[in-house]
Structure formats: structure tokens, C-alpha cells
Amino acid sequence: MQPVKVVTVFTLFLAGLLSGPNHVLAQWLTANGNPYVLPTVKVGIGTVAPQRSLEVVNTVDTYLRVGSLGGNQLDDQTAGIELRRSLFNGTATTWSINNESTFRIRHNGAQLLALTPTTGRLGTSGNEPIVFTIYGKSIDKTGNSLLHGALRLHTKVGNDTHTLLIDGNQLETEDTPLYVNNESNKDVLLANGGGKVKVGTTDNEARLSVASESDMQLKLINPGGGGAAWRIGVANSTWSAGAGKLVFSKTASSDDATMVITPAGNVGIGLTTPSKTLQVNGTTSTKVLEITGGSDLAEHFDIEADEMLLPGTVVSIDPNKPGQLRVARQAYDKTVAGIVSGAGDVQPGMLMGQAGTLASGQHPVALTGRVYCRVDAGFGAIQPGDLLTTSPTTGHAMKATDSGKAQGAILGKAMTSLETGTGLVLVLVSLQ
Numbered sequence: 001m002q003p004v005k006v007v008t009v010f011t012l013f014l015a016g017l018l019s020g021p022n023h024v025l026a027q028w029l030t031a032n033g034n035p036y037v038l039p040t041v042k043v044g045i046g047t048v049a050p051q052r053s054l055e056v057v058n059t060v061d062t063y064l065r066v067g068s069l070g071g072n073q074l075d076d077q078t079a080g081i082e083l084r085r086s087l088f089n090g091t092a093t094t095w096s097i098n099n100e101s102t103f104r105i106r107h108n109g110a111q112l113l114a115l116t117p118t119t120g121r122l123g124t125s126g127n128e129p130i131v132f133t134i135y136g137k138s139i140d141k142t143g144n145s146l147l148h149g150a151l152r153l154h155t156k157v158g159n160d161t162h163t164l165l166i167d168g169n170q171l172e173t174e175d176t177p178l179y180v181n182n183e184s185n186k187d188v189l190l191a192n193g194g195g196k197v198k199v200g201t202t203d204n205e206a207r208l209s210v211a212s213e214s215d216m217q218l219k220l221i222n223p224g225g226g227g228a229a230w231r232i233g234v235a236n237s238t239w240s241a242g243a244g245k246l247v248f249s250k251t252a253s254s255d256d257a258t259m260v261i262t263p264a265g266n267v268g269i270g271l272t273t274p275s276k277t278l279q280v281n282g283t284t285s286t287k288v289l290e291i292t293g294g295s296d297l298a299e300h301f302d303i304e305a306d307e308m309l310l311p312g313t314v315v316s317i318d319p320n321k322p323g324q325l326r327v328a329r330q331a332y333d334k335t336v337a338g339i340v341s342g343a344g345d346v347q348p349g350m351l352m353g354q355a356g357t358l359a360s361g362q363h364p365v366a367l368t369g370r371v372y373c374r375v376d377a378g379f380g381a382i383q384p385g386d387l388l389t390t391s392p393t394t395g396h397a398m399k400a401t402d403s404g405k406a407q408g409a410i411l412g413k414a415m416t417s418l419e420t421g422t423g424l425v426l427v428l429v430s431l432q
Contacts, residue, residue: 066079066081067079094108111124139165152164213238218233230250242272246260295371296349297368310395312339313339314327315327316328317337323359329395333409337365338411339427342364346370367431373388375391375396375398376391376398378393381418385413387400388414396422411429411430412427
């Protein structure tokens with residue numbers, strides 16, 4: 001028997017089902033086997049005054065179900081809702097919400113959102129990016145709790161739940177550290193934006209600014225075999241190293257500083273209170289030492305003088321005061337010790353001494369090298385190459401003319417000349 005095509009006209013008398021004077025007659029029709037409703041009709045289920053083409057109201061849990069049946073896998077069939085907007089000129093745009101085992105939202109067939117019970121994906125592909133915008137509240141802290149934020153991420157780690165809050169200006173975590181690339185060795189790049197990183201400060205001068213009042217601002221760690229950690233910090237008045245100093249330490253305390261740089265530019269190695277441009281408390285070793293600020297080797301001595309001691313003065317050993325000197329006052333003095341350095345704007349190149357012992361003092365005395373010396377030419381004109389010894393003129397040298405008396409009393413050799421009177425002569429110091 002051939003199937004019979006039946007065109008059925010369903011007339012639903014809403015007035016017979018629902019009470020009230022405003023009930024209208026809605027006709028359910030079929031055409032080509034498809035049922036439809038007259039377009040001017042609004043259908044209400046559970047309400048007598050529907051505001052939309054279809055409105056469902058109930059006093060218990062309410063669902064609208066669109067189902068599909070068939071296939072061997074859950075994703076063989078689709079159950080969905082399609083929302084289509086069309087113009088009379090044929091232009092149309094379509095959104096669909098589908099259950100394909102995976103929940104999907106599509107626009108004109110292109111997937112924009114996919115959700116499974118354990119994963120989620122937003123966007124179509126890297127070649128077709130989309131912008132996802134959230135207008136959220138700023139993060140707010142009340143007591144120990146962080147509130148609001150545009151996005152909150154919760155993760156279970158062991159027995160603890162970690163929460164990350166994000167708004168348009170900051171990242172915050174609740175009671176846990178914030179890790180970047182904790183499980184990856186990939187780089188964290190801050191290269192393209194040209195921005196500045198500030199930790200504990202709003203200072204905007206440098207690319208990276210780190211501030212702390214009580215702790216070292218920077219710690220450098222090498223966790224490998226034989227590695228170590230160094231701390232670098234700028235001290236304030238509460239630090240034992242002293243306010244304003246740049247401190248390098250092997251521990252978190254400035255007490256253990258191995259090097260400091262003062263605001264004046266003095267560098268201290270092995271001490272925290274350098275009074276010189278470079279001051280080392282320890283042994284210094286170098287392959288080549290080039291000195292450009294002075295030309296003689298001098299030692300510090302205490303010197304007895306009846307008047308202000310001038311640079312270039314000839315001095316001798318003081319027999320009554322161990323380790324000290326006195327101004328030379330006699331000719332051919334075999335106790336001659338050297339020349340006070342610093343005359344003629346020629347400064348010591350190297351200064352030696354040991355604080356707290358007899359090998360210390362207030363005045364630099366040149367023991368070798370080139371130094372200007374006070375000379376009296378009244379005992380003979382001075383020419384380069386002449387040997388010089390002490391003279392009867394207090395604190396002055398003279399030309400050594402008596403080789404017998406000069407033995408053991410020679411200061412050095414003249415390198416410049418002096419014809420008459422007293423003045424400065426450059427001397428190559430060589431005691432003999």
C-alpha cells in the first residue's frame with residue numbers, strides 16, 4: 001500500500017484550555033509535512049500573556065530540550081539551536097548553539113567557543129584571532145581577603161586552593177607566591193614594550209627599580225655545584241655599614257659586607273668605612289701596577305720640627321726617638337733618611353706604613369724615586385748628575401765634594417741644576 005500524504009489542520013482553542021476573555025485562536029498548520037504557526041501568534045506555555053514569540057513560565061525547574069537520536073557515538077548527531085537574522089536582500093548572519101558531545105558556539109559555521117567537561121577553547125585559530133573583553137571590577141583588599149577583579153582563576157595544588165586575581169591594572173594572589181613559568185624554562189620577555197619594572201617603589205627613572213628599607217634589594221643565586229649567593233643593597237641609617245652606601249655581602253647582613261662604595265665614591269674592600277678612593281683591608285696582588293699620580297716611593301714617618309715642615313725638606317734619623325725622624329741640620333749626616341715628598345707639585349706615587357706601629361706617621365718621606373729637594377747652592381753650584389748630601393743649612397741638601405765624608409751620607413743624584421742660592425732641585429733619590 002502506498003503511504004497516504006495527510007495534510008492536517010490543527011485548531012487549538014486556547015479559550016477552551018485557558019480561561020479569560022483575552023484568549024485568541026491559534027492555528028497550527030502543516031505544509032510539505034512541516035508544522036508551523038501563523039506568524040502573528042505569540043505562544044505562551046504557563047502564561048496567558050506571552051511577551052515573545054514563545055514564552056515558557058513555570059513554578060518549578062524549567063527546561064526547553066532540543067534532542068537528537070541516532071548514531072553510535074555521542075558526537076554523531078547534533079542537538080542545537082540556530083539563530084538567524086536575514087534581510088530582504090538576501091544578506092543573513094547565523095549563530096548556532098550546539099551539543100555535539102562538545103558544547104560549541106558558531107558564527108556562520110565558524111567555531112568561536114568549544115567546551116568539554118575538562119577543557120575550553122575560545123576563538124577559531126591563530127589565523128583568525130578574536131578579541132575577548134571583560135569589563136570587571138578592580139581588585140580590592142578587605143582585611144586579608146582579596147575581592148572583585150575582572151578574572152579569578154582557582155587551582156587545586158595538593159590540599160590548597162590557589163587563587164589568581166586579574167584586573168586591568170594588576171595581578172594578585174591570595175596567600176601564595178605568584179609564579180611566572182614555574183614549570184617551564186621559557187623566557188619571560190619584557191623587551192618589546194620598552195616599559196619599566198618597579199618593585200616596592202613608584203620610581204620611574206630606570207628600567208628596573210627595586211626598593212626595600214630593611215632588606216638587601218637584590219640577591220644573585222647560582223644553585224649549581226659550588227655555586228653561591230651574593231646580596232647587593234643600598235644602605236640607610238639603620239644598616240651597620242652606614243647610610244647611603246652600596247653594599248656587597250655574602251649574607252643578608254651588611255655587617256658581613258665584603259665591599260662597599262660610599263656616596264663620595266670611595267671603595268672599601270674588606271672594610272665598610274673607606275677614607276680613600278680605594279682602600280683594601282687585605283693583600284693585593286697584581287701583575288702590573290701602573291701609577292700615574294706620583295713618582296716616588298714614600299713611607300709615613302713622624303718628624304720632629306721646630307717650625308712648619310715643608311715638602312722637599314731633608315730629614316735624618318732621630319737617635320732619641322725610635323722609628324721617628326728629625327730635620328737634618330749638619331753636613332755629611334750619615335743618619336740621612338730621605339726627603340719629605342710633595343714639593344714642586346710632584347706627589348708620592350706609593351705610600352707605605354702600618355697603622356698602630358712604629359712604622360707609621362704623619363709625613364710622607366721619599367726613600368726612592370724622583371722628588372724635588374730643597375738645596376743650598378752656596379756650597380757649590382748644582383749640575384745634573386752631581387751627588388747630593390746634607391748641608392749645614394737646616395733641611396737642605398748640597399753638592400757632595402768630599403768623597404770621604406760623603407760615604408754613607410748620599411741622598412741621591414741631581415737631575416736639574418741650581419747655580420746660586422737656595423731652591424728646588426729634582427733629585428733621583430738613592431740612599432748610599
